[in-house]
Amino acid sequence: MTDISDADQRHTEKMQRIQTARKKMMASKQGGEKGLIIVHTGNGKGKSSSGFGMIMRAIGHDMPCAVVQFIKGNWDTGEKRILTRHFADQCQFYTMGEGFTWDTQDRQRDIAAATAAWEKAKDLIRDPNIALVLLDEINIAIRYDYLDPDEVADFLLTEKPPMTHVVLTGRHAKPVLIEAADLVSEMTEVKHPFKSQGIVAQKGVEF
Amino acid sequence: MTDISDADQRHTEKMQRIQTARKKMMASKQGGEKGLIIVHTGNGKGKSSSGFGMIMRAIGHDMPCAVVQFIKGNWDTGEKRILTRHFADQCQFYTMGEGFTWDTQDRQRDIAAATAAWEKAKDLIRDPNIALVLLDEINIAIRYDYLDPDEVADFLLTEKPPMTHVVLTGRHAKPVLIEAADLVSEMTEVKHPFKSQGIVAQKGVEF
Numbered sequence: 001m002t003d004i005s006d007a008d009q010r011h012t013e014k015m016q017r018i019q020t021a022r023k024k025m026m027a028s029k030q031g032g033e034k035g036l037i038i039v040h041t042g043n044g045k046g047k048s049s050s051g052f053g054m055i056m057r058a059i060g061h062d063m064p065c066a067v068v069q070f071i072k073g074n075w076d077t078g079e080k081r082i083l084t085r086h087f088a089d090q091c092q093f094y095t096m097g098e099g100f101t102w103d104t105q106d107r108q109r110d111i112a113a114a115t116a117a118w119e120k121a122k123d124l125i126r127d128p129n130i131a132l133v134l135l136d137e138i139n140i141a142i143r144y145d146y147l148d149p150d151e152v153a154d155f156l157l158t159e160k161p162p163m164t165h166v167v168l169t170g171r172h173a174k175p176v177l178i179e180a181a182d183l184v185s186e187m188t189e190v191k192h193p194f195k196s197q198g199i200v201a202q203k204g205v206e207f
Numbered sequence: 208m209t210d211i212s213d214a215d216q217r218h219t220e221k222m223q224r225i226q227t228a229r230k231k232m233m234a235s236k237q238g239g240e241k242g243l244i245i246v247h248t249g250n251g252k253g254k255s256s257s258g259f260g261m262i263m264r265a266i267g268h269d270m271p272c273a274v275v276q277f278i279k280g281n282w283d284t285g286e287k288r289i290l291t292r293h294f295a296d297q298c299q300f301y302t303m304g305e306g307f308t309w310d311t312q313d314r315q316r317d318i319a320a321a322t323a324a325w326e327k328a329k330d331l332i333r334d335p336n337i338a339l340v341l342l343d344e345i346n347i348a349i350r351y352d353y354l355d356p357d358e359v360a361d362f363l364l365t366e367k368p369p370m371t372h373v374v375l376t377g378r379h380a381k382p383v384l385i386e387a388a389d390l391v392s393e394m395t396e397v398k399h400p401f402k403s404q405g406i407v408a409q410k411g412v413e414f
Contacts (some may be wrong), residue, residue: 032407033407036409036412038252040253044393045245045257045390046247046254047253047257048260049256049260049261049264050252050254050260050394051260052260052263053256053258053261053263053286054260054411054412056263056286056289057259057284057285057289057410057411058410058411059285059289060284060286060288060289061285061411063410063411077264077267078263078264078265078266078268079260079263079264080267081267081268082263082264082266082267085267131411165409165411165412178397183252184396184398185253185394185396185397186251186394186397187251187392187393187394188249188393188394189391189392190246190385190391190392191385191388191389191391192390192391200239202241202372203264204264204268204270204339204372205245205264
């Protein structure tokens with residue numbers, strides 16, 4: 001009887017070891033790396049600059065990446081300068097919008113520009129060699145009904161390669177995009193100098 | 208009587224024009240450019256990457272800048288790589304922390320590292336040639352009582368040159384720093400893949 005009891009004991013211990021190893025394996029499988037759909041929204045500062053910071057991090061890790069700016073048009077931004085001057089090989093950069101709608105005053109032209117930007121974005125996202133695609137201010141283009149949020153969400157969920165990260169920025173992100181996203185961060189304005197002190201937008205801070 | 212009435216009318220119009228011009232002048236004076244104290248806090252993603260994006264923007268505009276990382280220690284981050292490899296002339300980069308406290312397990316060593324980082328930060332902020340200083344994760348060092356928030360706020364309000372921007376990042380920003388800041392953005396976690404899907408921190412996204 002002692003022998004059988006020892007055998008039972010050994011079996012139990014073995015099963016516990018296997019179970020532990022299996023749990024560990026499952027945990028590492030459940031985790032691991034995955035291309036994320038990331039949304040930065042809210043009325044506070046940091047949505048675009050954070051997306052741009054991720055682009056620079058990716059370049060630092062030698063990951064090919066791409067930026068499509070949906071709204072900023074021909075602004076002479078710091079991000080445009082640094083990416084086009086220093087990292088044109090690592091990061092494709094497209095500025096498809098022609099400025100805010102209150103600049104252009106031409107809704108059909110805005111829609112055409114946003115549509116062209118989205119077509120370019122789809123090509124970039126489909127390219128499995130590109131690790132990270134930033135769709136800067138796409139939420140604004142969607143908010144103005146220049147793009148269909150359902151189409152954007154559907155494309156991301158069905159055609160994005162599994163390891164590609166896509167970052168969508170801009171206030172008023174639509175619920176369908178929040179739903180599609182893996183990671184959503186809302187930037188909330190706690191205090192802003194434009195309103196409280198009348199400070200203008202400044203180089204290095206806002207653009 | 209008609210003449211006087213016309214004169215009154217002209218006078219009123221003239222006064223209105225002057226008043227409008229004066230308001231405009233005052234508005235432009237009240238606004239203008241100013242070095243800002245900027246705080247990025249909250250439990251969501253984007254605090255450090257947004258600060259880092261501002262650094263890259265500043266470099267894009269040829270503005271000298273500096274980064275002091277209070278917590279990240281010897282992590283091989285994308286921001287460290289890109290700044291030290293490509294922009295050492297434009298951006299001084301210091302990593303003074305030796306990693307999170309649960310790595311070092313030595314509170315006195317953490318305090319010494321944070322204090323040294325803060326002394327370096329003060330030197331950088333006092334240098335009027337530096338346009339933007341990022342104090343990455345300083346809020347965490349303060350939260351762990353490695354630094355005195357009153358001293359940090361007092362220094363920024365009394366010794367920061369008027370045109371220098373300083374960005375403080377990290378969750379749990381102390382009220383005294385919120386009070387001292389010109390611009391505060393709170394990053395709120397709406398959805399996070401680490402918790403919901405067990406995804407690990409990834410290159411280009413988190414570091």
